[in-house]
Amino acid sequence: MYKIIDGKKISQEIKDELREKAAQLKAAGESRCLAVIQVGADPASSVYVNNKKKACEYVGIESLSYSLPEETREEELLKLIGELNAKKSVSGILVQLPLPEHINEEKILLAISPDKDVDGFHPVSVGNLSIGRPGFVSCTPAGVIQLLKRSGIEIQGKECVVLGRSNIVGKPMAMLLLRENGTVTVCHSKTVNLREVTRRADILVVAIGKPKFIDESYVKEGTVVIDVGIHRDENNKLCGDVDFERVAPHCSAITPVPGGVGPMTIAMLMSNCVG
Numbered sequence: 111m112y113k114i115i116d117g118k119k120i121s122q123e124i125k126d127e128l129r130e131k132a133a134q135l136k137a138a139g140e141s142r143c144l145a146v147i148q149v150g151a152d153p154a155s156s157v158y159v160n161n162k163k164k165a166c167e168y169v170g171i172e173s174l175s176y177s178l179p180e181e182t183r184e185e186e187l188l189k190l191i192g193e194l195n196a197k198k199s200v201s202g203i204l205v206q207l208p209l210p211e212h213i214n215e216e217k218i219l220l221a222i223s224p225d226k227d228v229d230g231f232h233p234v235s236v237g238n239l240s241i242g243r244p245g246f247v248s249c250t251p252a253g254v255i256q257l258l259k260r261s262g263i264e265i266q267g268k269e270c271v272v273l274g275r276s277n278i279v280g281k282p283m284a285m286l287l288l289r290e291n292g293t294v295t296v297c298h299s300k301t302v303n304l305r306e307v308t309r310r311a312d313i314l315v316v317a318i319g320k321p322k323f324i325d326e327s328y329v330k331e332g333t334v335v336i337d338v339g340i341h342r343d344e345n346n347k348l349c350g351d352v353d354f355e356r357v358a359p360h361c362s363a364i365t366p367v368p369g370g371v372g373p374m375t376i377a378m379l380m381s382n383c384v385g
């Protein structure tokens with residue numbers, strides 16, 4: 111019988127711990143404040159931004175919200191980031207992605223002060239992670255580590271396979287598993303004999319961005335599967351990169367979609383904000 115890793119429950123535990131820590135910081139006169147910037151009105155982004163603001167409220171962090179029109183110029187956005195960088199009362203800055211096409215995303219992420227980079231996307235944060243120095247870590251992969259640890263799943267010495275190599279999930283995921291002393295392999299859409307690689311995994315993290323891509327032929331018996339994907343299937347039902355019904359019976363533990371990795375991202379954002 112497989113265990114379902116409950117991301118909703120674990121993310122709630124984390125937010126409750128952070129709520130206590132934030133209260134202590136506040137009592138010591140060290141309040142936290144997250145500035146959230148959204149450019150344009152992409153409906154999915156609006157939902158994410160709203161959830162981030164709600165989480166701040168729950169944990170007891172102040173939040174500032176900047177909702178800028180779609181046609182905002184790059185220089186205007188850079189100017190706002192510069193002002194927020196300089197503002198002592200602001201401890202974290204988050205620019206919701208994706209940005210409109212006329213804005214250079216890399217330039218924007220570089221402009222955020224690494225001290226306030228709660229998304230962990232700045233090259234300084236990425237570099238710190240890769241050489242084992244403390245710093246902000248990208249929220250989704252940090253959430254995956256918490257899911258594993260808080261479910262009592264040991265990483266040390268295990269064959270960990272990461273499917274996907276994005277800057278936000280795949281690459282930092284590999285670094286974090288390595289930091290936990292896992293034996294890490296990164297594979298992707300161009301990998302030859304992909305099944306041979308994924309079937310080696312004791313822990314398989316899937317972030318390939320293709321609905322129900324992983325079926326039972328990709329996993330070995332008794333593996334742990336973490337599904338980072340989120341999509342709508344042909345019946346408009348939420349699903350992940352993993353075909354849960356087919357894969358779960360072969361696992362020792364697996365995350366569902368929804369209610370697995372998803373809720374962890376915001377919990378880890380709050381963790382980055384509280385510090």
Ligand code: GUN
Binds near residue numbers: 205208229375
């Ligand atoms: N868009 C989708 N996910 C994220 C995220 O984690 N951070 C930001 N800034 N934008 C996103």
